[in-house]
Amino acid sequence: GAGVSQSPRYKVAKRGQDVALRCDPISGHVSLFWYQQALGQGPEFLTYFQNEAQLDKSGLPSDRFFAERPEGSVSTLKIQRTQQEDSAVYLCASSLGWTESSYEQYFGPGTRLTVT
Amino acid sequence: AQSVTQLDSQVPVFEEAPVELRCNYSSSVSVYLFWYVQYPNQGLQLLLKYLSGSTLVKGINGFEAEFNKSQTSFHLRKPSVHISDTAEYFCAVSVGGATNKLIFGTGTLLAVQP
Numbered sequence: 616g617a618g619v620s621q622s623p624r625y626k627v628a629k630r631g632q633d634v635a636l637r638c639d640p641i642s643g644h645v646s647l648f649w650y651q652q653a654l655g656q657g658p659e660f661l662t663y664f665q666n667e668a669q670l671d672k673s674g675l676p677s678d679r680f681f682a683e684r685p686e687g688s689v690s691t692l693k694i695q696r697t698q699q700e701d702s703a704v705y706l707c708a709s710s711l712g713w714t715e716s717s718y719e720q721y722f723g724p725g726t727r728l729t730v731t
Numbered sequence: 732a733q734s735v736t737q738l739d740s741q742v743p744v745f746e747e748a749p750v751e752l753r754c755n756y757s758s759s760v761s762v763y764l765f766w767y768v769q770y771p772n773q774g775l776q777l778l779l780k781y782l783s784g785s786t787l788v789k790g791i792n793g794f795e796a797e798f799n800k801s802q803t804s805f806h807l808r809k810p811s812v813h814i815s816d817t818a819e820y821f822c823a824v825s826v827g828g829a830t831n832k833l834i835f836g837t838g839t840l841l842a843v844q845p
Contacts, residue, residue, distance in 0.1 A: 720831075
């Protein structure tokens with residue numbers, strides 16, 4: 616079946632612009648995660664949704680970052696007034712649920728954001 | 732808080748040789764452990780996971796890992812590597828629960844040479 620998809624795959628933004636990154640999780644997956652991966656680093660957690668509820672946003676680096684999942688399926692990560700330090704790959708992952716048997720997270724290909 | 736350490740940023744190895752990628756973690760509570768592989772310009776793919784039970788875990792592509800609670804380690808091994816195994820490998824931990832977020836190490840580049 617289809618995996619996690621993300622769009623756009625590449626985004627170049629001028630400093631100060633707003634951007635929106637989209638994630639389509641695997642159909643039926645309840646849990647959805649956003650991670651930020653800086654060059655040469657491991658992914659870092661940004662935020663987590665269980666259906667449409669955003670249960671954890673402890674990793675969002677500033678109030679310029681906002682995420683939503685209004686119908687419990689597609690999610691959008693929005694970055695306002697982008698800064699150069701926002702340049703990174705943004706990864707979306709989904710999992711079937713939150714019990715031990717459904718812990719595996721499936722990752723999308725990521726969106727590479729470059730802020731100039 | 733949990734943390735993951737991958738001491739080797741790069742591991743060069745010849746084709747058909749064995750390899751071990753090291754991972755150590757720190758946590759005051761029980762954890763779940765994962766190894767992911769990332770090929771260039773792609774997302775992460777799960778290689779294997781330890782949730783409970785047997786401490787020796789077998790994954791895809793001939794990889795295996797052993798959970799050692801006393802050493803707080805989860806090293807990844809493969810007895811004979813192929814050129815196609817060249818990729819970045821990430822170790823990750825999770826404490827489960829309501830969020831189940833993954834905490835990743837900085838990654839190890841496995842560079843297989845002919």
